[in-house]
Amino acid sequence: MNPKLATIEKVLSVHHYTDRLFKFRITRPQSFRFRSGEFVMIGLLQDDGKPLLRAYSVASPSWDEELEFFSIKVPDGPLTSRLQKIQPGDEILLGKKPTGTLVLDALTPGKRLYMFSTGTGFAPFASLIRDPETYEKFDEVIVTHTCRQVNELAYSVEMVEGLINDPLIGEMAQGKLRHYTTCTREDHPHTGRITTLVENGQLFDDLGVPKLDPATDRAMICGSMEMIRDTAELMEKAGLTEGSNAKPAEYVIEKAFAG
Ligand code: A2P
Incomplete structure (x- = not known):
């Protein structure tokens, strides 16, 4: 080695x-x-x-x-x-060399930050929602997690619940962090792919927030290649442009890794 x-x-x-x-x-x-x-x-x-x-x-x-x-x-x-x-x-x-584009530095300033994830794509957001800088930079942080089955949501549900009670981060996250979970193959309060719920506006209605607006909204996307492609397309349709470390903009993407 x-x-x-x-x-x-x-x-x-x-x-x-x-x-x-x-x-x-x-x-x-x-x-x-x-x-x-x-x-x-x-x-x-x-x-x-x-x-x-x-x-x-x-x-x-x-x-x-x-x-x-x-x-x-x-x-x-x-x-x-x-x-x-x-x-x-x-x-x-x-x-020894961590890297990536799902970082706050790759986004231009905004008011509301969306983090769209499926499956293990929640992992980078588990990091970001526990980082005080996320709450210093955004007024509202909406993290979505979609899985096939209800039990696959356990990691994110447990994380967000624990975080609200955390002495360090809890106070910063309270009133700012919103967790929106959906299932695609089992009954759950919210069902369906996140792309469907963005497209038909259900996500925004459920959260009581306006539709995506490049003036105020920023997004991070992490899931399968197909999920990223489809979600990014919806960001583009809403007028958001893709950013990177070299050129920060309105949304960023990263494949959820598996192997
Ligand atoms: P679905 O059950 O309709 O395939 P996976 O375990 O295959 O990575 O899927 C995780 C979650 O991501 C599932 O709920 C799945 O929904 C959803 N998903 C898969 N492909 C897409 C896509 N292209 N856009 C949005 N969500 C997707």
Whole structure:
């Protein structure tokens, strides 16, 4: 393992939500700096001693002393088939170069920030909604999470509930952070794809907010390639333009990683 590329960290805790989803926390070296919303390579050493690394959004905020990740389990996935078996005390590889576009710096100033996510695409937003800077920059923060089944929403539901009661972030998030969950294949208070709910206006009616407006609204999108493509199209239709680290604008995208 090339020590220039990755450090060896320890698994601190693992929590399984469903047979498809789990979260884990690992040690964070003091030298590891990242911006909330970024991703990094993590992985395991293979039997032949070579590293197997995949991109993962850091789900913990940049001030946290530990690092948290939210992962899918793919039965025949080269990494996740092994990663889902990790236990506290196990070793895990952590890349040294976090990067990404789902960062506050890639957005121009606005009033209302939307974070649209499906499945494990919630991970970068788990980081951002725990970062005080998000609430310093925006008056209202709306994070949406869509999954096939109700039990797949557990991570985001637990996170938002815990956050409101957090002594550090709770006060900043209170009255600003709104969590909107939808299911596509099970009964739930809100059902349907987020793209449908944006397109037919149901999301805005349910939240009691005006339709998307490039003068006030900013958006971050994280999900499958198809979900990103379709949601980005709706942002463009509403007049928002895509931003990047080099050229901040009104919305940014990143694929939810799996493997
Ligand atoms: P659906 O059940 O209608 O496919 P997945 O687990 O396949 O990544 O899906 C996670 C969630 O994202 C599901 O609720 C799924 O809805 C939804 N989804 C899948 N494709 C799109 C898309 N192109 N636009 C919006 N939502 C999508």
